Amino acid sequence: MVIILLGMMIFAGASLGTQSATNGRLAKEIGILETALLTFLSGSAILFLLVLFFGSGSFSAIFTAPKWQLSAVFLGVLFLSLLVLTVPKIGVVGAGVATITGQLLSGILIDHFGVIGKHIPLTSSRYAAILLLIVAMIAIMKSYRKCEIFVEDNHQLEDWSGLSK
DSSP, rough: OOOHHHHHHHHHHHHHHHHHHHHHHHHHHHHHHHHHHHHHHHHHHHHHHHHHHHSSSSSGGGGTSSSGGGHHHHHHHHHHHHHHHHHHHHHHHHHHHHHHOOOOOHHHHHHHHHSSSSOOOOOOHHHHHHHHHHHHHHHHGGGGGGOEEETTTTTEEEGGGGGHH
């Protein structure tokens, strides 16, 4: 069962990479915020139909849920908007590795403090994992130093050699 779940998440991750690239290109055509809005509206329409036909939860529970849990809505908007902004500038891999690093760093802290109930303390292996994540992100981004990326919004070339300093 775990293998199936991991496979599903690998597929979801690949979908996110593809969506990032597509949204980045669309943002150049219609705008960053417009792309984010279109993505959320389309997703909302699909989710509305899924909830309508298959939903088993209760929307009225929104009023009794802890307010901090509702922050996920704003974090989703922030994430998608920043993704649409950054992908055209640093590429899908650059945005992806930074996203994964941020997700795993926050996940380690959430686990350590038991925010969702399960307390998993920081250990030496988790500290090593944090270090390796950061090293991997830097290594991937340094590969851009040999590239020049044309930024259409500014009509200029950006030199990524500054990442090696």
